[in-house]
Amino acid sequence: MLSAVETRSVSPVFVGRAGELAALTEALSRAAAGEPQALLVGGEAGVGKTRLIEEFTHLARDRGAVVAVGGCVEIGADGLPFAPFSAALAALRRALPEEFAAAAHAQEGELARLLPELGDPAGHDHAAEDATARLFELTVRLLERVAEDHTVVLVLEDLHWADASTRHLLAYLFRTLAHGRVAVVATYRADDIHRRHPLRPLLAELDRLRSVRRVELARFTRAEVHRQLTGILAAEPDPTLLDEIFRRSDGNAFFVEELVASEACGCAVGSLSESLRDLLLIRVETLPESAQQVVRTVAEGGSTVEFGLLAVVTRLSEDALIEALRAAVGANILIPAPDSDGYRFRHSLVREAVSDDLLPGERSRLHRRYAEALEADPGLVRAGERASRLATHWYHAQDTARALPAVLRASVETRKRHAYAEQLTLLERAMELWDTVPDEVRGALRPMDYAESYPACGCDPEHAPLTHLDLLAEAAVAARLSGARERALKIGRTALRLLGGEEEHDPLRAAWFWVERARLESQLGRGDGWAEISRAQELVRGLPPSAVHAMVLADAAGWGMLRAPGVDSLAAAERAVEYARLVKAEATELSARLTLGTLMVAAGDTEAGLAELHAVRERTISRGQFHEAARAYVNISSSLEGLGRSREAVDAAVDGIAFARTRGLLDSAGWIRANLAESLVSLGAWDRAQEEAELLLRTGAASSKPGGTALLQLARLALLRGETATAAARVAEARTRYGATHDPIPQYTLPTARTAVAVAAAEGRIEEVRSGLAAAVDAGFPPGTHRYGWPLLLAAVVAEADHRGLPAADAGRDEALERIRGCLLRLAAPCGVWQAYSLYVSAELARAEGRDTAGRWAEVTTAFAALDRPYELARARYRLADALLAEGGRRDEAAALLHDAHTTADRLGARPLREDAELLAARARLAPPTGEATAPAAPAPEQDDAFGLTPREQDVLRLVTEGRTNRQIAETLFISPKTASVHVSNILAKLGVSGRGEAAALAHRLRLLETPV
Known part of the structure; x- marks a missing residue:
């Protein structure tokens, strides 16, 4: 109907862009072959990005691909998160309903944060630290599953307007998309990306990814403008017209169209104003007044305005509105929106020009009409967009009394969708409005409706009004969860400053902010957070049980579990559980129980502690507290490894990784994978351990700490394989991952010290071995850290034994051995594996003092033979063989031991141990330990030095x-x-x-x- 009166200003011939279209079609072919593709299409406004994408998507559909398009909207910063992904996924769902349903099965509640049509996400755990990562992982897996049997082209337009959550999800998608027949194409307006534009860092990050290809659109040449004009005019253009239009458009395809249309309207090209705005508005001003009214109304409605909403706001009759739209569409100013009954501008530059041309009073009046229409009939727009659009319209209508509640409601909706950056933006807007709103409006707001971060703490949330401090608390959490930790810290400081000397009058609220500050100080590397936790404890001491009191105790126990495990931390965890139960704060209770179970295992109450950890895991899964459930998997696998039950630890870790990845808990999966690598090293599954550690480093995690642990495992493997330089580099990188040393956590510092000591020993730097051990001993071995202390002690004492007799190592030897002897007496050995280590250290200490015997080494060998520690057993057998030969007898037994040690070393790839066994056999004139064990072992003929030394x-x-x-x-x-x-x-x-x-x-x-x- 509309095409009959359309003024043609768009060339029916696709001009130029052969290279760019070829790049897109090549990507489509690769995607169809099962190789996911990621492309960024950039260019200045009006250069032809939309036309290129239209040609590409037509071609993709012709080849059988499913095309799903979503566009960013300019009001995204006001709280419309994930807009392009929501639209694209909705289109994908419509195109492949059965495949989409199968791919989203059992995850609809989480994915509803992106696609509200799937259900209500309100009942899910949306305040977890890694909830956003979980959502991102599920989104990528969804796309991969849908694209298993269909080629999917996902187009995301106008990234220059993308909200923070969209940018983060896009970056995650480009980094992790690994399977499926899918091509992701994102467009952006290059001339809008100024130095401080939020998209700029993302583009720089994506440029470093080999999997992402950039396609940049240049302006048309004169020959291409000639072809464009020929297509538009359906005739050869006048040379004078061509020269003038090319000069004034400078090759910008959209400006060419506008100039031609202006000329067709009877406006002399040379008489146009130099102002770009005037150039863009000139065709609007030739429309009938009713059509101009509709265009101005659409300009303030967002990227797309629904027909029903437009009818209410313009107050035109249906016939008049259709006629006005017919004129605007016929003039190529508005176009029908795909997949909806709405309308949008054909080019965003025109919308911007029309919006800028509105009078201030006219703009606020239009926004008021939009807001009133949405409040009167919520069904005029999609449910997932209503809150954010209403907040935007009331805010720009400058009606603060209505804007504040609307902005707060929108913040709740963005929180449910894990769009914490947009939630923070809305909350900051609410704080901006706070003092301008009448008291009666603020008094009608309730914390339970708009703020969930700060618990009620004994007050009545149904009757107590929302306060400025409630907003600050909610904003602090939103900032922390969105990664804006500096902003979160600043908000917290503001809150504590407002409380001032009145902390004692509102101790629970003050304590809550101090705990938040403790978390941020630690995460930002500013301190360990204990001073802040101590202040919170002082504030709640002596008060009746409350949710905040339980939270303070739980955080204190968690702090102690990592940094100072012992009686005090155990008692704090027990009190946290008790208080949480009294006030029915089950989430806090489960978190505290998880800490308690871990501390119980460390304290020696092994079975009861493990039972508690398993019980918490099952309960958190049933409640949907997936972050805590994943944390339970982390602690279970770590605790089992600490008990020497490495095979059980591997099983728990494998289950935990599957659980975490299914729910998108990437950070937790990283922690569990680091534990898995450690247990695999213990079991002698070195190749698999290396694969797991390298996979962790490759895929990355939200936290750098698991990467540090993976690097230490790789350093250990490098040392055991004789790759000393590689091991040294890995240790240095691990230190960087773990960060500054102002917050020493034993589970990081002790393994790092152990590996650094072993590297120094391998390089013959005995003084560094001694200084490294001394520093660790001075820091102490808190209860439960014996699992790190014994390997450290062993590395140091082996170095002393290997350096015995070297003049350069004599100075300081007695002091070093005395330090080792003291640790040997103090370190706990609560289970078989650490009892075996105790015997091992004792035997090496005797070797360092020149008094080791075959009997000692036989005892060590027997201890390790009962354990799943093949490398330690092989090393003990080698030492036993050496001792037997030194005592001058039992050569057959020594040969058998060397054969067993050599076989294990060869299987593991432990080159130094293998060479040690070969050299000892050669030195003792035994048969090489490389073949089948034989008895008796015949003396071998004399041979040259094994290293070929003259x-x-x-x-x-x-x-x-x-x-x-x-x-x-x-x-x-x-x-x-x-x-x-x-x-x-x-x-x-x-x-x-x-x-x-x-x-x-x-x-x-x-x-x-x-x-x-």
């Missing part, structure tokens, strides 16, 4: 182990310093070490310079 190089190595310089070696052996330097270089190369200290330690450890036994 007699002269052995002389030089002996002097190197004594700490001699090249000049001193030259003087001793009557050679030149240059010759000595050459010998040292050859020795380092043959031994496969990087320094003189490492060469000396290796020579001493392997007894390369001793007479064969």
Whole structure:
């Protein structure tokens, strides 16, 4: 109907863009082959992005692809989160209803935050720390499942208007989309991306991803403008007209269209104002007055305005409105919106120009009409958009009394959708309005309706009015959950400043803000948060049980569990559970019980603690507290590993990863995967452990701490495989991941110290070994940290034993051994694995003092033979064989032990242990331990040094182990310093070490310079 009066200003011929269209079609072909594609299409306003996307989507549909389009709206910053994703997913659902339903099965409640048609998300755990990550993961999995059997093209337009949540989801999608026949194409207006535009950092981040391709649209050349004009005019353009339009449009396709249309309306091209706004408005002003009224109304209604809403706001009869729309659409100013009964501007530049041309009073009047229409008939717009649009219209109508409740309602809706950045924007707008609103309006607002972050704490939320502090509390949580921690900290400081010296008059609220501040101080690396928690404890001390009191105790217990596990932390956890039960704060109770169970295991009440952890896991799953349930999986797998029950820990970790990933809990999945890698290393499944650790680093996690743990596991594996330089680099990177040292947490600091000590020992830096151990001992081994203390102690004492007899290591030896002996007496060994470690450390201590015996090593071997610790068992067998040979007998038994140790080392890829076994066999003139074990073992014929050292190089190595310089070696052996330097270089190369200290330690450890036994 409308096409009959349409004024053609758009070329029916697609001009240029051959290269750009080829890039898009190539991506479509790759996607159809099962390789997900991600493209960014950028260009200035009017350059032809929309036309290119239209051509591409037509082509994609012709090839059988399902196209789902969603566009950002300019009011996104006012609280319309995920707008393009919501629209695109709705289109995808309409196109593939059965496939979509199957892919979303059992996750409808979570996905309803993006697509409200799926249900009500209000009943779900939307305040969890990683709720947003969960939603993002589920969205990606949804797309991958839908695209298993269908090629899906997801188009997201106008990213320059994208809200923060949309930007974050897009970044996540581009980083993690790995499967399915799907192509994601996002467009943005490049000339809007100024230096401080929020999209700019995202574009920089995406540029670093190899999987993302940029497509930039340039302006048309003169030849392309000629083709465009020919298509529009259906005739060869006059050369003068072509020159004038190309000059004035500068090759911008939209400006070409506008100039041609203006000329067609009888306006001389040369008489147009230089103002871009005038250029864009000139065609609007040629419309009938009723059509101009409709265009101005649509300009203030958002990106798309529904027909019914437009009818109410314009107050035109249905026939008059249709005639006005017919004129606006025929003039190519408005177009019908796809998949709805609404209308939108064909180009956003025209909408901006029309909006800017409105008088201030005219703009506020239009917004009031929109707001009144939406309040009178909520069904005029989609349910998921009503709250945010109503808030926007009342705010711009400058009716503060109505704007404040509307803005608060919109903030609640955005909170339900995990759009915390938009919630924060709305809450800040509410705080801006707060003082301008009449007292009776504020007095009618209730905390239970608009703020859930701050508990009631004994007050009556149904009758107590909402306060400014309630808004600050809600905004602080929204800021923290959106990642704006600096802003959250500032909001909290403002609240505490408002409370001022009145904290004692409102202690619960003050305590709540102090706990929030403690969390932020720790997350921002400003401190450990204990001072803030202590202040909160002072404020609630002596008060009746309350939700805040329980929360303070729970946070204190959690702080202690990580930093100072012991009696006080255990007591705090027990009180937190008791108080939470009294006030029926079950979420806090379950969190505290999780801490309590972990502390019980650390304190030795093993079975009761594990039972508590399992009970909490089941209860949190049934309540939908998935974040706490995932935390239970983290603590269960970690506790089992700490008890030496590594196989059970692996099973728990595998289940936990599946659970966390199903619910999009990526950060929790990262923690569990780090635990899994640690347990796999213990069990000798090194290749799989490396795969898990590298996968964690590759996929990333919201927190950097799991990555630090993964790096330490990779460092351990590198050391065990003889890759010392790699291990050193991994340790340094792990330290960076763990962050500053002002908040030392034993579960990070002790494993880091252990691995750093082992690296220093492998490189022959005995002083660093001693200083590293001393620092760890001075910091202490709190209860439950024996699982980290024993491996650290073992690494240090092995280094001392390997360096015994080296002159360079004599100074400080007695003090170091005394320190180890003291730790040996103090460290707890509550279960079999740590009792075996205790025997191991004792035997190495005896070796360091020159008094080890085969009996000691037999005891160690027996202890580890009963455990799932193949590497430690192999190492103990090697030591036992060495001791047996040193005592001058039982050569057959020694040969069998070396064979077993060599077999394990070869299977694990433990090159240093394998070489140790081979060298000991060679030195003892035993058959090589590489074949089948035989009895008795016949003496092998004499052979050269296993490293191929010449007699002269052995002389030089002996002097190197004594700490001699090249000049001193030259003087001793009557050679030149240059010759000595050459010998040292050859020795380092043959031994496969990087320094003189490492060469000396290796020579001493392997007894390369001793007479064969």
